[in-house]
Every structure is written in C-alpha cells, then in structure tokens.
Amino acid sequence: MAYVPHTPEDIRGMLDVIGVGKLDDLFADLPADVRLEGGLDLPDGLTEEEVRRYFVGAAARNHGTSELVSFLGGGVYDSIIPAVCDAIVSRSEFLTAYTPYQPEVSQGTLQAIYEWQSFVCRLTGMDVANASMYDGATALGEALAVAVAARRRQAVVVPATLNPRYRRVVNTMLGGTGVEVIEAPAGPDGTTDPVRLAELVDDKVAAVVIQNPNYLGLVEPTDELAAAAAAGGAVVVACVNPVSLAVLRTPAEYGAEMVVGEAQPFGIPQGWGGPLLGFFACTDKHKRRLPGRIVGRTRDNRGQKGYVLTLQTREQHIRREKATSNICSNQGLNALRATVYLAMLGTEGLQELGEANLVRAAALRRRLALIEGVELPFAGPVFNEVVVRLPRPAAAFNVFARSRGVLAGISLHGLAGCGEGDLLVAVTEKRTSRDLECLAAVLTEYLADGEVAE
Amino acid sequence: MVPDDRKYTQEHEWVVVEGDTGTIGVTDYAAGELGDIVFVELPEPGTEFSQGDTVGTIESVKAVADLYVPVSGEILEVNEAVADTPELLNSSPMDDGWLMKVRLADPTEIERLMDAGAYSELTGG
Numbered sequence: 381m382a383y384v385p386h387t388p389e390d391i392r393g394m395l396d397v398i399g400v401g402k403l404d405d406l407f408a409d410l411p412a413d414v415r416l417e418g419g420l421d422l423p424d425g426l427t428e429e430e431v432r433r434y435f436v437g438a439a440a441r442n443h444g445t446s447e448l449v450s451f452l453g454g455g456v457y458d459s460i461i462p463a464v465c466d467a468i469v470s471r472s473e474f475l476t477a478y479t480p481y482q483p484e485v486s487q488g489t490l491q492a493i494y495e496w497q498s499f500v501c502r503l504t505g506m507d508v509a510n511a512s513m514y515d516g517a518t519a520l521g522e523a524l525a526v527a528v529a530a531r532r533r534q535a536v537v538v539p540a541t542l543n544p545r546y547r548r549v550v551n552t553m554l555g556g557t558g559v560e561v562i563e564a565p566a567g568p569d570g571t572t573d574p575v576r577l578a579e580l581v582d583d584k585v586a587a588v589v590i591q592n593p594n595y596l597g598l599v600e601p602t603d604e605l606a607a608a609a610a611a612g613g614a615v616v617v618a619c620v621n622p623v624s625l626a627v628l629r630t631p632a633e634y635g636a637e638m639v640v641g642e643a644q645p646f647g648i649p650q651g652w653g654g655p656l657l658g659f660f661a662c663t664d665k666h667k668r669r670l671p672g673r674i675v676g677r678t679r680d681n682r683g684q685k686g687y688v689l690t691l692q693t694r695e696q697h698i699r700r701e702k703a704t705s706n707i708c709s710n711q712g713l714n715a716l717r718a719t720v721y722l723a724m725l726g727t728e729g730l731q732e733l734g735e736a737n738l739v740r741a742a743a744l745r746r747r748l749a750l751i752e753g754v755e756l757p758f759a760g761p762v763f764n765e766v767v768v769r770l771p772r773p774a775a776a777f778n779v780f781a782r783s784r785g786v787l788a789g790i791s792l793h794g795l796a797g798c799g800e801g802d803l804l805v806a807v808t809e810k811r812t813s814r815d816l817e818c819l820a821a822v823l824t825e826y827l828a829d830g831e832v833a834e
Numbered sequence: 835m836v837p838d839d840r841k842y843t844q845e846h847e848w849v850v851v852e853g854d855t856g857t858i859g860v861t862d863y864a865a866g867e868l869g870d871i872v873f874v875e876l877p878e879p880g881t882e883f884s885q886g887d888t889v890g891t892i893e894s895v896k897a898v899a900d901l902y903v904p905v906s907g908e909i910l911e912v913n914e915a916v917a918d919t920p921e922l923l924n925s926s927p928m929d930d931g932w933l934m935k936v937r938l939a940d941p942t943e944i945e946r947l948m949d950a951g952a953y954s955e956l957t958g959g
Contacts, residue, residue: 668873668891668893693894693897
C-alpha cells in the first residue's frame, strides 16, 4: 500500500465537502486546557547512520546479567536458559506473539499451546488451563474478576505480603468495577495471619489470594489460610512461582479453585521486566468463566487428531459486555518457550531444578547470617528468596554492590512492616557458590567500611 | 402454537403458576433461535432474586444468553436434568426442559407479564 499523505489541497477539499472552515474546528469539543498549543517540540530528523549510532550508544549503557552477578528476584528471576529454547522459538513457523488468526490452519502452534496447558494443569493440579496471559499480575487480576462474577460478591482479600506490583495491577483492574480490595495483615513471622484473615472474610468477600511463596520468599500456612477462606465462602486464588511447584504441594491440594502466576522462570529472559508469561488454571466448575484462549484436542471428520480453539462463548467477541475479560489472545511465543523448556527438563529435571533452588536458598541464609551485623528476620521455610536485615539502608547497599558488579537484591522498605535495612535476595539454579561468596564479600566490605564507599 | 396455560416475558421466558410457586423455562421460540444448547448454568436453590435479575446463562454452540428471573422470589428447585442434559432445552423447552421453580414474593407481578396472544404477536405469530 502506498503512503499517500494529505496535501493542504486534499484537506481543504474535504473540509469544504463537510462544511467546516478549518481543521481545528473539528476538535472544538476538546477543552482548551487539554489541547497542545503550538507544534510538537521535536529535534530535527536524523540520518539512518545517525540513528544507528544513537541506539548503539544507548544500548551500550545497559548492563545485563551476563556480566553482572544478579540476586534480583521479586517475581522475575535470573535462570539458566537452554539454547534449545531460543533455537525453537526463532523458527519462522512459530514467530508470532499472539494466538494466530484463523487458528485452525496453525496446527503446530495450537498443539504447542495445548501442551503448555497440559503442563500447567499437571503442575497446579487444576482441571483446565488457558493458553496463557500477558503476565502473572494481570492473570491475578483476571482471576479475581472471575471469582467476583462466580460468587456475586463485591470484595476480595489480598495479603499484605503480595508482590506490590501485582497489588498495583489488581487495584487498577478492579478499581473501576467497584470491587473493594481488602488487605490481610502478616504476622511477626512474615506470613499471613490465618486468624486475622478469618475475621476479614465475610459474606461480601468473593476471593482470597494466597501468594505462595509470598513476596518475602516465605512459604505460607496454606491449609489454614484456605480453611479461613472456605469458612467465609470465598474462592481461594493461589498465586505461585511455578518452579516452586516442583517441590511444594499443588494448590489443588490445599483447596485452591484457581491458580495463577508468572512462568518467566521457565526459559524466558528477565528482559528488564518483560515480556513475561502469565498462566491461569482453574477447576472444572470455573471453566466457562476462564478468560482467554483455550485450545482443545479433537478429531476431524476423517478421525484424525486435530486442535481447535474451544469454549469461545466465554470470550469477549461472543459474550460481549458479559465477558469477564477483554483478552482475546495469549502470550504465544513465550508460552512456546516455556513449553520447550519444560519438555526438555522433564519431570526429573524439574524436580532437580526445584531442589537446586531450595539448596541455594539455604546456603544463602547460612552464609549471609555469618556476616557481623546481618540478621535473618524470618525463620520460616523459603523456596528461593530470603529477607536479610542489614544494620544500614538496603537501598544504599544496592548502590554500593552495583559498583562492585553485583545486583544485590530489592529493598523492602515500607512493605508489610519491613524496615529500610530489609533486603530481598533471590537465588536460582544459576547462582554458584562463587557468586554467593562474591555477594558475601561485597556485603562484608560495605558493612566494614561503608561510610567511605558511600 | 403458543400454549395459553402460562405467562411470557420480553426475554422469551415462560412462567406457570400453581399456588405461590412459579415454574420457569424458556420458550420454544428462544430455544430455536439459540440453536443447539450445550450448557445451562442455573442458580443455587435458596437464593432470592428480584424480577429481571440475571440468574444464570444458557449457552449454545453459537451464542450465550442470560437467563433472567421473570418474577421476584426464592429459588426453590432447579431442573438438574437440564443441567446434565442441556439438549432437553431443545427437545422439550416448554415441558421437560423447565429450568427452575420460584416461590413468588409478589403474585401481582404475574399480571404484568404477557399472555399467549401478546407473546405470539411479539414473536411474529
């Protein structure tokens, strides 16, 4: 298609036809104070070579985890990504971000999505999984919308120890619908208090979110929390790191009816925060409210196996304003990545991966606790993240560690009773004992001689 | 042929009243328009609704329709046979495919529903 701009003569001609004096008159309805005065303040155009230099220079200022030692987690983890993931997702047959239009002619893509759904169901213990969501945070927001529709109640309870970025997304997604978001406090051990939760779950509460492990890395008392939710008639929505399901019970076993989370650790780079991969699974009774695409396996009129998009009457293009969601796609390419990753690991590989995370988290706790002045405020079981309490601000330590080539962690100041010395440190199977020693050395140096370094 | 033993709504539901109980279903016309019905979601007995509330959904292979309650009251019973075999709604919408029984909270609401003649006119005879 040729690019044909409107010439001044074209515009004049069109305005004459509709009887409008000048172009601005078309925008007369917009209040003056929201309209841009004068033109856009843009620099002069650049040549192709100048643009190339600009971006190469800008990109050179990025520093990734291939050169830095990273203990950053908080929902997005620095994991080992096997080369096969890149090799397969780079194939042109698969290279689309979305569920294909005219999906049934893309049988390979649909089969890959079907396998992804099957993996999610096996990991979570749920009956049905969708083709994926944009990320874990929006998956949680969608799950709460489903619970609100299913229970016909207008409030949800989220833990104070929920990932604060998920909390913001939940507030955004539910805010306009009049749903009240109630916060369940954490006890002194850093996990959600089941007694306080039970007091909050009344007949207005549609759902209770259990994030496990929680944002402080701690394994929650899932049975007690689920019982408190059930006693008040609320649906349990579990929000999990799927890698942890290699070593922890499935959410189905503690009574969750919906399970969501972030599958980025399954072979997807951190990528400065995205693109990510949300997953959403539920029990059979919620399947007609499950948002997004679902791929089903069937047989065609010649008896051959085939894959189709199924239960589409849930979706916005059919159910219109009654749909629980406006998502009509999925995170196709990243779902494929995760599928390749899990297929390659297999059951045993996944268990080893989970155990590797556990072992390293334990080693991290032991090692950092040896450093003078460092405390471990929470003693409960963890999966792959640990809170350490420093005698000085964690944010300042992060700046110091960065100058030594280490991304030390996330400052927790202000979250769920955490002070400014509290630092969230994550490990994965990628962190070696040398990496751990490196972090310990930087922290020891900082605490011994921090004033000079700052 | 629209049976004259019951009342009808704009949303293509019917109500048969016996004492203070109303038996509710969807009309032959509605079932035909929806096509092959594959799923019916019905309310839980014991819940109370007001006239016109959405109480469930009817899903066919091509569309989803909301199920409204044509009279206010408490749900006494739902037709489990329809939940298990939704095709009953296509084969016998006016009879075996009834959906729910409601204890009428306000019997005067019935008077404001359509009779067979008015409903027949609505659906083009």
